[in-house]
Amino acid sequence: MTTKIHPVILCGGSGTRLWPLSRKSYPKQFGRVFGELSLFQRTAARLSGPDFAPPMLLTTSDFRFIVGQQLTEMGMEPGRILIEPAGRNTGPAILAAALALRDTPQALMLVAPSDHLIADEEAFRAAVRAGAAAAAEGRLVTFGVAPDRPETGYGYLELDEADADGPVRPLRRFVEKPDAETAAQMLASGRFLWNAGIFLFSVGAALEAYRAHAPDLIAPVRRALEEGREDLDFFRLAEEPWLAARDVSVDYAIMEKAGNLAVAPLGGGWNDLGSWTTVWRETGPDADGVALSGEATAIDCRDTLLRSENEGVRLVGIGLENIVAVATRDAVLVADMAQSQRVREAVAALKAQGAAQAEEFPRFHRPWGWYETLAMGERFQVKVIQVRPGGKLSLQSHMHRSEHWVVVEGTARVTVGAEERLLTENESVYIPLGATHRLENPGKVPLRLIEVQSGPYLGEDDIIRYEDIYARG
Amino acid sequence: MTTKIHPVILCGGSGTRLWPLSRKSYPKQFGRVFGELSLFQRTAARLSGPDFAPPMLLTTSDFRFIVGQQLTEMGMEPGRILIEPAGRNTGPAILAAALALRDTPQALMLVAPSDHLIADEEAFRAAVRAGAAAAAEGRLVTFGVAPDRPETGYGYLELDEADADGPVRPLRRFVEKPDAETAAQMLASGRFLWNAGIFLFSVGAALEAYRAHAPDLIAPVRRALEEGREDLDFFRLAEEPWLAARDVSVDYAIMEKAGNLAVAPLGGGWNDLGSWTTVWRETGPDADGVALSGEATAIDCRDTLLRSENEGVRLVGIGLENIVAVATRDAVLVADMAQSQRVREAVAALKAQGAAQAEEFPRFHRPWGWYETLAMGERFQVKVIQVRPGGKLSLQSHMHRSEHWVVVEGTARVTVGAEERLLTENESVYIPLGATHRLENPGKVPLRLIEVQSGPYLGEDDIIRYEDIYARG
Numbered sequence: 001m002t003t004k005i006h007p008v009i010l011c012g013g014s015g016t017r018l019w020p021l022s023r024k025s026y027p028k029q030f031g032r033v034f035g036e037l038s039l040f041q042r043t044a045a046r047l048s049g050p051d052f053a054p055p056m057l058l059t060t061s062d063f064r065f066i067v068g069q070q071l072t073e074m075g076m077e078p079g080r081i082l083i084e085p086a087g088r089n090t091g092p093a094i095l096a097a098a099l100a101l102r103d104t105p106q107a108l109m110l111v112a113p114s115d116h117l118i119a120d121e122e123a124f125r126a127a128v129r130a131g132a133a134a135a136a137e138g139r140l141v142t143f144g145v146a147p148d149r150p151e152t153g154y155g156y157l158e159l160d161e162a163d164a165d166g167p168v169r170p171l172r173r174f175v176e177k178p179d180a181e182t183a184a185q186m187l188a189s190g191r192f193l194w195n196a197g198i199f200l201f202s203v204g205a206a207l208e209a210y211r212a213h214a215p216d217l218i219a220p221v222r223r224a225l226e227e228g229r230e231d232l233d234f235f236r237l238a239e240e241p242w243l244a245a246r247d248v249s250v251d252y253a254i255m256e257k258a259g260n261l262a263v264a265p266l267g268g269g270w271n272d273l274g275s276w277t278t279v280w281r282e283t284g285p286d287a288d289g290v291a292l293s294g295e296a297t298a299i300d301c302r303d304t305l306l307r308s309e310n311e312g313v314r315l316v317g318i319g320l321e322n323i324v325a326v327a328t329r330d331a332v333l334v335a336d337m338a339q340s341q342r343v344r345e346a347v348a349a350l351k352a353q354g355a356a357q358a359e360e361f362p363r364f365h366r367p368w369g370w371y372e373t374l375a376m377g378e379r380f381q382v383k384v385i386q387v388r389p390g391g392k393l394s395l396q397s398h399m400h401r402s403e404h405w406v407v408v409e410g411t412a413r414v415t416v417g418a419e420e421r422l423l424t425e426n427e428s429v430y431i432p433l434g435a436t437h438r439l440e441n442p443g444k445v446p447l448r449l450i451e452v453q454s455g456p457y458l459g460e461d462d463i464i465r466y467e468d469i470y471a472r473g
Numbered sequence: 474m475t476t477k478i479h480p481v482i483l484c485g486g487s488g489t490r491l492w493p494l495s496r497k498s499y500p501k502q503f504g505r506v507f508g509e510l511s512l513f514q515r516t517a518a519r520l521s522g523p524d525f526a527p528p529m530l531l532t533t534s535d536f537r538f539i540v541g542q543q544l545t546e547m548g549m550e551p552g553r554i555l556i557e558p559a560g561r562n563t564g565p566a567i568l569a570a571a572l573a574l575r576d577t578p579q580a581l582m583l584v585a586p587s588d589h590l591i592a593d594e595e596a597f598r599a600a601v602r603a604g605a606a607a608a609a610e611g612r613l614v615t616f617g618v619a620p621d622r623p624e625t626g627y628g629y630l631e632l633d634e635a636d637a638d639g640p641v642r643p644l645r646r647f648v649e650k651p652d653a654e655t656a657a658q659m660l661a662s663g664r665f666l667w668n669a670g671i672f673l674f675s676v677g678a679a680l681e682a683y684r685a686h687a688p689d690l691i692a693p694v695r696r697a698l699e700e701g702r703e704d705l706d707f708f709r710l711a712e713e714p715w716l717a718a719r720d721v722s723v724d725y726a727i728m729e730k731a732g733n734l735a736v737a738p739l740g741g742g743w744n745d746l747g748s749w750t751t752v753w754r755e756t757g758p759d760a761d762g763v764a765l766s767g768e769a770t771a772i773d774c775r776d777t778l779l780r781s782e783n784e785g786v787r788l789v790g791i792g793l794e795n796i797v798a799v800a801t802r803d804a805v806l807v808a809d810m811a812q813s814q815r816v817r818e819a820v821a822a823l824k825a826q827g828a829a830q831a832e833e834f835p836r837f838h839r840p841w842g843w844y845e846t847l848a849m850g851e852r853f854q855v856k857v858i859q860v861r862p863g864g865k866l867s868l869q870s871h872m873h874r875s876e877h878w879v880v881v882e883g884t885a886r887v888t889v890g891a892e893e894r895l896l897t898e899n900e901s902v903y904i905p906l907g908a909t910h911r912l913e914n915p916g917k918v919p920l921r922l923i924e925v926q927s928g929p930y931l932g933e934d935d936i937i938r939y940e941d942i943y944a945r946g
Binding site for chain 1: 493768770772773779781785788789790791793794798800802803804805806807808809811813815816818819822823826828830848850852853855857875877879881882898899901903921923927
């Protein structure tokens, strides 16, 4: 390859189909669905190496620090982080990426979701190499997966029979999610692949396709870029023009209308993890169909997925058949496997009940690290707070509570009023009501401390911020 | 009634059939299976009032403080608390109670398990009144429940047809747990009642029955009483003779052999809560058979029990049929309803895996109150500690850890070394490694504090006790 491919990773989604593991505040692409790395981290790793430029990331304001931190954990640097002021589907997002790269029209972009699983990395790289050649010739390349079952949950790609053996094959048409009968026919014909939602094309070819098939998107998305602003390490697209762009998928906006399409077959080993059933399948069920993850025990079960997501939460299944059970510290899902896509209804029901578990986790991620509530009473709250090396909370004060901090790991630099001091493991400090204070981690290892709050009102909004290195309001 | 009936409440059992709600360290009779009172408290309340003397309690060393505290919570005083050095089944236990009352041979004893549910209290009292008349005449009275299904999980009582309308009816024989066919025949005949495991007899009649039918039990149980010792509010049966007594049920030891038997019919509304299926039935399922408890939500379920046992743990079921799901903070059970009696296997499996959840709860009960671990790291542990009014921890020191205490509710009297001070809400104290210290609640409301431990070893056995008002080792 002569020039590096620009990965464009879409990581702004907030799917709930894997609730309670995936929630709006920290969706599945950032979670550890399989192994120690998140799906986003696996995606970034897959799209790194000598063939690739640093990845461009498209995300939302809520996740802007998470993506940076997850890359840092892996020793990777992001290319550019574009922040979408609101979800507008993949059509405008990919156009924004293409416009951001418009100075290099020959450059190739590989657009990929961040929440899919690709087991066979080698086959994926081979498909990318094959696709790159076609993309360099100006074609719009999609990636297709050989189906092994009559899946009704995916879109399909119909191949031209003419050129059945090439590494990249001409595409006849896109097919929307089929009914069961159509899916069975397509599987039998051998001419259909699943649409993996991964695209490879040159910046110039992409812009040309948008101009030809979705010209209305160009002006608002260009304005969103031109009027956007740098914010620390991020680039915020301008909200007003962005909201004026049509909410449309890239498939519908350009791919289904373009003529210069090609398919790079991906082989198997791809999974969109779009429901707990697909996770069950990917976990590698045993001969009885039982798949376990975490502290889970099955007694006499069949075709069942048992996942415990948190250390210290034991999950036991007895005599189950076709059941998905997922246990977290604060929420448990038990569903008939065939109805696991109805998880959205559960999330909606919990939201209507005002249950925090619908959208939030007990652990809240912040630019400086995270915190989690351990115990709560009418007039007290206990939190564990972790600050990453170099992390610094805002200079702040509270009107309704005082706080005790006890350091249990690492070293803290603590400012209370005019006084600044270092605290290490087993040392504590008291922050009286009203005192300005600040916490930071000046060390090389994570800082962990226990905060005990006392007061009649303990809401997160009892905070006056005087200064914040993360430019939060 | 001329003299008061002596309730004898058996509360030493440690059943696991309702795991994870019932565990060895705090079994179901002490848990809140239905409503705000424990099953034991409901039993004690049912056997109180003008007809009854204070209850005699038979329990084990592990539960000695729990029974006293649960009675105190209700404003009741125990009569005598007999501690069994080991479980020897109901035969020796009831004999011990009878021997303890032998100075009043005319007195009536009502022996009851502490973990059953009796919904119709008025019918129960009427049955007791009817039984008392027969017991006063020297008969051994059992209580029988009219069956409403061919249950194979209970023993049965066969009635004599002769005297079908009396308030107390002659008993022909005891029937062991039947197979399904026999159970159906017995239900159809109308001559069989479930054996509720509740007994009413005079002290003299009971002793006579033991002498006649289980004479080998008398000597060891009498010695266990004679050689036992008072310990604070308890009476500890002597271990060596107690262990020499045969492990046998009262049914087998005397009831199945005696001739002077009578049955007091109890009507319905009785449930032994012997499995999650019986709990489901007792919860009052809706028209679809769905029974919910706590923070539980059912979407399109049938014949399903969903119970969340802890605040903050949301349980959702989707499309389930014949499923029992019980979620606690640290353990979740999901079982096919028909196999819910196999919970014992699950507990055994967890025990084999070394999982604490097999037998313990996160909350540990102590004579002075309770504690619970909120967070744990390699070199720290955070606990919440609650001390009841008047409660006093032992005077102690630790070799491997120091502690920070922050009071969040109530008032503490804290001794560290030679210094004693009062701490109230939002005040803290530091206990250096090696310092002798003591915590007590001198107030009228519960004291709650957060303890942050730091050190390389944080086991409960790092404790040197200098003084303990609860006479613990």
